[in-house]
Amino acid sequence: MSLLELKNVTVRFGGLVAVNDVSFNVEEGEVFALVGPNGAGKSTVFNLISRFYAPAGGDILFEGKSILGTAPHDIPGLGIARTFQNIELFEHSSVLQNLLVGRHTHCRSSFLSDMIFTPFVRDQERHHREAVEHVIEFLDLQPYRDKLIAGLPYGVRKVVEMGRALAIQPKLLLLDEPASGLSVEETQDVAFWIEDIKKVMGITVLMVEHDMHLVSSVSDRVLALADGKMLAIGSPKEVQSDPAVIEAYIGADDLVEQEEAAL
Amino acid sequence: MRFVFKTSYDADIRMFKHQSQAFWYVLLLVVALALPFLIDDYLIGEATLVLIWAICGMGLMILVGQSGQVSLGHAAFMAVGAYSNVIYQTQLGIPFILSFPLSGLTAGVAGAIIAMPTTKLHGIYLAIATLAISVLAEDLIVILEPITGGVGGIFAPDIQLFGFQFSRYGHPNELYWLVLAVTLIVLYLYRNIIRSPIGRAFSAVRDSEVSAKAMGVNVARTKMIAFAISCFITGLGGALMGHFATVFTNETFNIIISIQLLLMIVVGGLGSIHGAFFGAVIIGLLPLVIAFARDGVAQMLGVGSITIPGLETAIFGGLLVIFILFEPLGIYGRWIKIRTYFSLFPFYRRDMFRRQKSYLKTERTR
Numbered sequence: 001m002s003l004l005e006l007k008n009v010t011v012r013f014g015g016l017v018a019v020n021d022v023s024f025n026v027e028e029g030e031v032f033a034l035v036g037p038n039g040a041g042k043s044t045v046f047n048l049i050s051r052f053y054a055p056a057g058g059d060i061l062f063e064g065k066s067i068l069g070t071a072p073h074d075i076p077g078l079g080i081a082r083t084f085q086n087i088e089l090f091e092h093s094s095v096l097q098n099l100l101v102g103r104h105t106h107c108r109s110s111f112l113s114d115m116i117f118t119p120f121v122r123d124q125e126r127h128h129r130e131a132v133e134h135v136i137e138f139l140d141l142q143p144y145r146d147k148l149i150a151g152l153p154y155g156v157r158k159v160v161e162m163g164r165a166l167a168i169q170p171k172l173l174l175l176d177e178p179a180s181g182l183s184v185e186e187t188q189d190v191a192f193w194i195e196d197i198k199k200v201m202g203i204t205v206l207m208v209e210h211d212m213h214l215v216s217s218v219s220d221r222v223l224a225l226a227d228g229k230m231l232a233i234g235s236p237k238e239v240q241s242d243p244a245v246i247e248a249y250i251g252a253d254d255l256v257e258q259e260e261a262a263l
Numbered sequence: 264m265r266f267v268f269k270t271s272y273d274a275d276i277r278m279f280k281h282q283s284q285a286f287w288y289v290l291l292l293v294v295a296l297a298l299p300f301l302i303d304d305y306l307i308g309e310a311t312l313v314l315i316w317a318i319c320g321m322g323l324m325i326l327v328g329q330s331g332q333v334s335l336g337h338a339a340f341m342a343v344g345a346y347s348n349v350i351y352q353t354q355l356g357i358p359f360i361l362s363f364p365l366s367g368l369t370a371g372v373a374g375a376i377i378a379m380p381t382t383k384l385h386g387i388y389l390a391i392a393t394l395a396i397s398v399l400a401e402d403l404i405v406i407l408e409p410i411t412g413g414v415g416g417i418f419a420p421d422i423q424l425f426g427f428q429f430s431r432y433g434h435p436n437e438l439y440w441l442v443l444a445v446t447l448i449v450l451y452l453y454r455n456i457i458r459s460p461i462g463r464a465f466s467a468v469r470d471s472e473v474s475a476k477a478m479g480v481n482v483a484r485t486k487m488i489a490f491a492i493s494c495f496i497t498g499l500g501g502a503l504m505g506h507f508a509t510v511f512t513n514e515t516f517n518i519i520i521s522i523q524l525l526l527m528i529v530v531g532g533l534g535s536i537h538g539a540f541f542g543a544v545i546i547g548l549l550p551l552v553i554a555f556a557r558d559g560v561a562q563m564l565g566v567g568s569i570t571i572p573g574l575e576t577a578i579f580g581g582l583l584v585i586f587i588l589f590e591p592l593g594i595y596g597r598w599i600k601i602r603t604y605f606s607l608f609p610f611y612r613r614d615m616f617r618r619q620k621s622y623l624k625t626e627r628t629r
């Protein structure tokens with residue numbers, strides 16, 4: 001049984017078919033990358049798995065069970081964490097508090113016991129802070145621990161968002177363009193972290209990324225999408241040399257060049 | 264400048280960040296406790312009023328500052344607290360020690376019920392819906408005349424507790440201490456909320472609903488809890504206000520009070536407990552200052568007395584405009600800047616609190 005299965009999933013926005021009959025499986029323990037030109041429907045696939053969008057057809061299974069009846073806020077409880085392409089952090093809270101929100105699914109106290117701050121709540125807080133401290137250490141976020149998000153540089157925000165998703169201790173981690181807008185060194189770090197997330201933490205990763213260098217260095221399998229349709233699936237090498245994929249990218253050629261120039 | 268070294272997880276969970284912070288608050292508490300020995304009965308009455316405003320302000324602050332929802336109808340929940348407290352006492356014979364928390368609960372439940380449909384609304388629509396609640400509440404009080412006394416008003420008996428009496432005119436010091444005790448309890452609850460999961464869920468909902476959901480926060484439920492807690496606290500404040508006013512009518516908790524409450528926390532500084540207190544001091548003492556200044560001007564001109572209707576509201580409105588334009592973080596924000604200026608002197612830079620240049624949002628969809 002695959003960890004995540006998409007079966008003939010289709011999404012329409014009015015007349016636009018953003019995701020067209022897409023099927024793929026993500027196996028436990030692998031890093032699976034979604035690539036494709038802008039507007040291919042990659043983020044839409046993420047929003048489907050997060051249940052922010054409902055598919056017009058098809059089914060999504062996590063650990064063999066359909067998640068189409070699950071509310072969006074119950075998805076992380078199943079063990080699916082995500083980041084957003086355009087960073088959605090809690091701006092007016094500190095890094096620590098942002099990461100602690102990631103522990104929300106593990107909190108067992110009611111709002112009444114929270115208000116009284118019972119010994120149970122105190123213990124729970126200690127426990128979550130310990131868990132979060134591991135994430136801070138893993139991602140080298142110590143210098144920013146008590147800083148407000150509103151004042152942090154872009155690169156750090158990206159890392160904090162990844163940390164917040166990791167604080168959930170998910171089985172499946174969805175990363176939407178983890179390296180976009182990062183410097184070469186920062187992208188290096190992201191590559192190392194993804195390796196460690198897979199090998200040390202044992203978390204399966206599904207990621208969207210435009211940086212083909214990063215994709216081929218960390219992912220086990222790649223799926224190429226264009227205009228919502230599946231073009232090719234296989235190892236990074238296979239997909240990159242696939243004629244359909246090359247063709248799809250030619251339309252967006254200057255864009256790819258621009259991106260490469262930026263890297 | 265102070266560096267706090269954190270050596271255990273408790274360092275972040277604790278109430279006070281460091282010893283000297285605790286010292287200042289304890290000193291403040293001692294002064295507050297000794298206040299009746301320092302000022303006369305009239306001023307103690309004013310101080311009591313400021314504390315009641317602070318309680319109501321903390322209630323609204325939980326909703327607006329913490330969970331990011333707006334309410335222009337909180338006077339309605341003050342009214343629920345005030346009326347239910349008196350009705351429980353005089354018509355059901357429940358003693359104050361029970362009727363008081365029950366009145367808060369009543370307001371809290373009312374808030375939760377009203378939150379069910381309204382939390383789907385955002386911004387201006389939520390403001391309008393809650394404003395409507397304030398209007399409705401006033402009418403409801405008139406309609407329910409047999410229990411509320413309608414436009415004739417209702418009389419709040421003196422508080423009896425553990426053999427002591429508390430009232431504005433007969434026993435003002437006792438009333439002051441009682442209100443201070445409630446203030447401290449509410450303060451404690453508030454602090455607990457912001458250092459525990461529910462408080463983090465509030466700020467998550469406030470800052471980004473999408474990502475709150477992605478972190479497993481049930482947004483609708485969290486908003487409802489925020490409403491319930493907020494109305495509970497404001498209801499307690501309202502119950503105390505009822506006793507303070509001694510007699511109150513549907514007019515006592517009108518829309519102007521709702522708006523004043525909201526202005527109060529904005530001027531004080533959104534999102535901080537300090538803000539609720541700063542705002543309460545302003546709202547409580549502004550009429551005093553205005554009256555004082557007016558008498559001074561009248562004397563100077565040699566006329567008997569000047570009455571300018573709506574002067575208070577106008578000055579308060581003016582203050583609000585000034586704050587929104589020049590100090591959106593309120594008095595508390597200004598205070599932090601002044602404090603930082605002194606602790607860093609001479610290294611303070613004017614742009615220290617300016618936000619980092621915001622990054623480009625490239626994604627077309629969310």
Ligand SMILES: Nc1ncnc2c1ncn2[C@@H]1O[C@H](COP(=O)(O)OP(=O)(O)OP(=O)(O)O)[C@@H](O)[C@H]1O
Pocket residue numbers: 013016018036037038039040041042043044045085626627628629
């Ligand atoms: N909520 C929405 N309403 C209408 N159209 C949408 C919505 N979300 C996505 N789309 C459209 O669906 C298509 C796929 O969008 P999506 O964001 O998934 O692309 P993407 O592959 O992530 O692209 P990028 O690399 O630019 O992030 C686009 O044409 C987009 O305009």
Ligand SMILES: [Mg+2]
Pocket residue numbers: 042043044085626
């Ligand atoms: Mg995208």
